[in-house]
Amino acid sequence: MSGGSFSVDRELCRGSGLCQVMGPALFGRTESGYPAADSGELRDEGSVALADEVADCCPTGAIAVYRDDGDASPR
Amino acid sequence: MTTAQAHAPLFSPEYYRDPYATLGWLREHDPVHEFRFPVGDVRMWIVTRYEDVRHVLADPRFSSESGTWANEEFKAAGLTTGAGSILEKAITVVDPPAHTRLRRLAMSAFTPRRVAAWRDSVSRTVAATLEDCAARGTFDVMDDYAGVVSSGVMGEILGFEIDRHKELVEALAQAFPSDPALMDQVPVGFGRICDYAAQLVADKRRRPGADLTSVLVQAREDEDRLSEDELVAMVGAMILAGSDTIRAFVGNAVLALLDHPDQARLLASDPDLGAGAIEELLRYDGALSAGLFRVTTEEVEVAGTRLPAGSPVIAALLAANRDPARFADPDRLDIARPDNRHLGLGHGLHNCLGAALARMEGDLAVGGLFRRFPGLELALDRAEIGYIENWAMRRIVRLPVRTAAAV
Numbered sequence: 001m002s003g004g005s006f007s008v009d010r011e012l013c014r015g016s017g018l019c020q021v022m023g024p025a026l027f028g029r030t031e032s033g034y035p036a037a038d039s040g041e042l043r044d045e046g047s048v049a050l051a052d053e054v055a056d057c058c059p060t061g062a063i064a065v066y067r068d069d070g071d072a073s074p075r
Numbered sequence: 076m077t078t079a080q081a082h083a084p085l086f087s088p089e090y091y092r093d094p095y096a097t098l099g100w101l102r103e104h105d106p107v108h109e110f111r112f113p114v115g116d117v118r119m120w121i122v123t124r125y126e127d128v129r130h131v132l133a134d135p136r137f138s139s140e141s142g143t144w145a146n147e148e149f150k151a152a153g154l155t156t157g158a159g160s161i162l163e164k165a166i167t168v169v170d171p172p173a174h175t176r177l178r179r180l181a182m183s184a185f186t187p188r189r190v191a192a193w194r195d196s197v198s199r200t201v202a203a204t205l206e207d208c209a210a211r212g213t214f215d216v217m218d219d220y221a222g223v224v225s226s227g228v229m230g231e232i233l234g235f236e237i238d239r240h241k242e243l244v245e246a247l248a249q250a251f252p253s254d255p256a257l258m259d260q261v262p263v264g265f266g267r268i269c270d271y272a273a274q275l276v277a278d279k280r281r282r283p284g285a286d287l288t289s290v291l292v293q294a295r296e297d298e299d300r301l302s303e304d305e306l307v308a309m310v311g312a313m314i315l316a317g318s319d320t321i322r323a324f325v326g327n328a329v330l331a332l333l334d335h336p337d338q339a340r341l342l343a344s345d346p347d348l349g350a351g352a353i354e355e356l357l358r359y360d361g362a363l364s365a366g367l368f369r370v371t372t373e374e375v376e377v378a379g380t381r382l383p384a385g386s387p388v389i390a391a392l393l394a395a396n397r398d399p400a401r402f403a404d405p406d407r408l409d410i411a412r413p414d415n416r417h418l419g420l421g422h423g424l425h426n427c428l429g430a431a432l433a434r435m436e437g438d439l440a441v442g443g444l445f446r447r448f449p450g451l452e453l454a455l456d457r458a459e460i461g462y463i464e465n466w467a468m469r470r471i472v473r474l475p476v477r478t479a480a481a482v
Contacts, residue, residue: 012187014430015416016420016421016423016430017133017426018423018424020133020423021133021135022171022175022424032416033129033422034416053179056182056183057179057182058182059182059428059430059431060187060430061186061187
């Protein structure tokens with residue numbers, strides 16, 4: 001089992017709220033629509049897979065996901 | 076329901092001329108308003124406060140999949156989007172996990188990098204259309220400018236022939252009527268859009284190009300890819316979501332700036348204000364009056380009102396974007412407005428997939444018009460401006476202007 005981390009580019013983020021709906025446990029729920037955290041740890045494979053899904057669906061490409069084994073997936 | 080209310084009933088001809096009076100009254104006095112939808116006389120609710128609209132759009136108990144969750148009254152009235160066609164399973168009207176899969180595949184063809192690469196093509200289309208308009212002197216922003224730009228860009232990006240646009244606009248009008256008498260035409264409209272999409276997909280399979288349809292034909296996520304029906308539904312959804320919306324938005328934005336000449340001058344003088352101006356114009360008078368129908372999957376309470384399972388709900392984007400509880404002085408156009416997280420492009424799972432393209436195209440088309448014609452003015456009485464009578468889209472019918480260069 002391997003984890004990773006994610007980061008949010010605040011310049012690109014427009015607060016679409018998609019990440020908070022798809023992955024509230026990772027990105028948090030805020031009043032603004034912008035994610036609560038600029039970055040965070042992904043403790044297991046399930047979290048990495050979910051973060052990957054969210055990053056792929058983000059309309060502004062603001063989320064990057066990094067795996068502990070070194071494979072980054074920013075687009 | 077008091078007799079003192081001074082606003083027009085929802086979805087009446089007066090409402091379409093000025094929805095803000097009605098929506099403002101509802102937001103203040105009846106924020107989760109129960110009413111009967113004119114098509115099919117269906118019992119429905121409309122939410123108008125910013126917080127409640129966002130809640131409805133973000134809460135998974137408000138499903139976009141009305142074909143699955145809506146009550147019988149709603150389905151019997153034929154209000155399920157795309158009912159009976161492959162569009163019933165389109166990205167716009169499905170929930171996760173099906174939605175996640177489709178959205179990932181679609182976004183892989185719609186990356187910010189690819190959108191940036193479309194910029195030159197949009198600029199060329201805008202520049203050529205501006206020259207045509209300059210030659211006319213007086214022209215209709217809707218038909219001669221916004222319509223030409225949006226269909227040209229759409230055609231180039233999806234890879235279809237521009238001369239088919241007028242037929243497409245007709246098909247779109249058939250698919251989303253406001254007149255209850257035209258409901259029998261709805262399946263015809265969706266059928267025509269599916270036919271266009273199917274032809275386009277077949278064409279691009281034979282002769283792939285650099286267009287979005289070709290990219291979608293080849294799109295893959297890991298081992299996954301779109302089936303033929305999904306592919307056609309995806310292209311159909313792009314046509315539905317991406318053509319008339321841009322045209323409507325450019326029209327609303329141009330009128331807003333004509334109504335606020337100081338803001339138009341500010342925008343024309345400083346292109347750096349373009350990005351912020353587009354956000355404000357999306358907030359002030361966006362193209363979508365409401366999101367597509369949401370339907371409750373179980374009994375839900377919204378701001379103290381209990382909705383039974385299967386209830387259709389309209390999230391009024393226009394109303395939310397003018398909520399004084401969220402935006403200071405909301406009826407004022409201020410292209411330098413700070414903290415402008417509007418809902419003009421939606422919110423949550425189904426927020427606009429093409430937002431990056433919409434913003435770029437809007438910026439080039441709206442800013443470009445006022446930079447090219449600094450003296451642009453209305454060529455008809457302000458009171459004569461009318462809107463199509465469609466509950467979901469806010470689009471001006473005709474917006475004649477003159478460039479004032481000849482004077």
